[in-house]
Amino acid sequence: MEAIILSGGFGTRLRPLTYTRAKSLLPILNKPMIVHLIETFPEEVNKIILAVNYRKDQIENYFKENDFGKEIIVNNEPKPLGTGGATKFAEKHITDRFLVLNSDIICSLNLKDMIKFHTKNNSMATISLWPVENVSEFGVADVKENGNIVGFVEKPKPEDAPSEFINAGAYCLEPDVLDYIDTDRLVSMEKEIFPQIIEDTKRFFGFKFKGYWMDIGRISSYIEIQRFLLRKNKIEKCQGKDCKIYGSMKETCIGNNVTIGKSSKLNSVVVYNNATIGENVNLSYCVVGDNCKIADFSDIRNSVVGDNEELLEKTVLDNKAIWTQPIPKSYPDKQIGNVIEK
Numbered sequence: 001m002e003a004i005i006l007s008g009g010f011g012t013r014l015r016p017l018t019y020t021r022a023k024s025l026l027p028i029l030n031k032p033m034i035v036h037l038i039e040t041f042p043e044e045v046n047k048i049i050l051a052v053n054y055r056k057d058q059i060e061n062y063f064k065e066n067d068f069g070k071e072i073i074v075n076n077e078p079k080p081l082g083t084g085g086a087t088k089f090a091e092k093h094i095t096d097r098f099l100v101l102n103s104d105i106i107c108s109l110n111l112k113d114m115i116k117f118h119t120k121n122n123s124m125a126t127i128s129l130w131p132v133e134n135v136s137e138f139g140v141a142d143v144k145e146n147g148n149i150v151g152f153v154e155k156p157k158p159e160d161a162p163s164e165f166i167n168a169g170a171y172c173l174e175p176d177v178l179d180y181i182d183t184d185r186l187v188s189m190e191k192e193i194f195p196q197i198i199e200d201t202k203r204f205f206g207f208k209f210k211g212y213w214m215d216i217g218r219i220s221s222y223i224e225i226q227r228f229l230l231r232k233n234k235i236e237k238c239q240g241k242d243c244k245i246y247g248s249m250k251e252t253c254i255g256n257n258v259t260i261g262k263s264s265k266l267n268s269v270v271v272y273n274n275a276t277i278g279e280n281v282n283l284s285y286c287v288v289g290d291n292c293k294i295a296d297f298s299d300i301r302n303s304v305v306g307d308n309e310e311l312l313e314k315t316v317l318d319n320k321a322i323w324t325q326p327i328p329k330s331y332p333d334k335q336i337g338n339v340i341e342k
């Protein structure tokens, strides 16, 4: 079975981290986000099609260097085509029923069970569904008792919501779905294709699951997922190789060759490789990029520091994104090709 992983987004809400790297390679517990997804694939998935665009070389190189025991095809879009367009662009690699997955969702979905549910219902398209409390921030599925989805309501008031279930970003599709998608243009699977399938009264089902689900769209959810996984695995911190730690860490994850100076305190922080944190530094709810230097007596909260940035002694920051270098030329100044309203 083929699985298309959508990993061509710019990840604009995760800038400046995504100025220098593909969103799907951002580490979560020191392992690229996309690997967490691949580890949930059932054995029947034997071919992975990576739908890439922005920073495709990084993704290609990563998969050249790391073997997952499955055939990997890097399918490079000439321009960003959105979630539907990227799926259509992978058509030449599709031979039968297939999966489409957002690369930026970490969850407990059992794909094998979803495929079984799809088959049992003789569905043309099945999407994973996750319950939320804040329905007014999402597109909400109108889903019947048997799982049949008859529509979506965009950002409803809680009293008008047809259900509590939103599209959780994993799809099992029949090849016929590809006939609904135009070639060579930006197409949203969620906003254009799914509503069209429903309008045509084709079999369209939602697979509900329990456990956890997190969309890694923003810096806050990026930090939150690491805290969640640390707690879930009952570990206080995650640490790479060759680190020198003289301070303390709580619900924190650091990469390789990181130095943390005396009396420094890190709480809910993600630090990438080769970063140096000075002495008496307080970091709380932050991400610190590769090769960063944060000098002594700094106090940084709710902030993100891009790769190779240096912060001077006694820097105080709250709710800031630090980037002093040129922005990559092709990088958009706003979100494009959105999949799930966030």
Ligand code: GTP
Pocket (backbone or CB within 6 Å): 006, 007, 008, 009, 010, 011, 012, 013, 014, 023, 051, 052, 053, 077, 079, 080, 081, 082, 083, 086, 101, 102, 103, 104, 217, 334, 335, 336, 337, 338, 339, 340
């Ligand atoms: P933002 O810019 O912050 O919204 O992030 P994003 O670009 O990743 O967009 P979004 O979170 O809506 O994307 C959800 C998933 O679809 C992610 O896995 C993206 O990599 C992927 N995606 C979004 N747009 C495209 C696209 O044009 N082509 C491909 N191949 N994947 C895309």
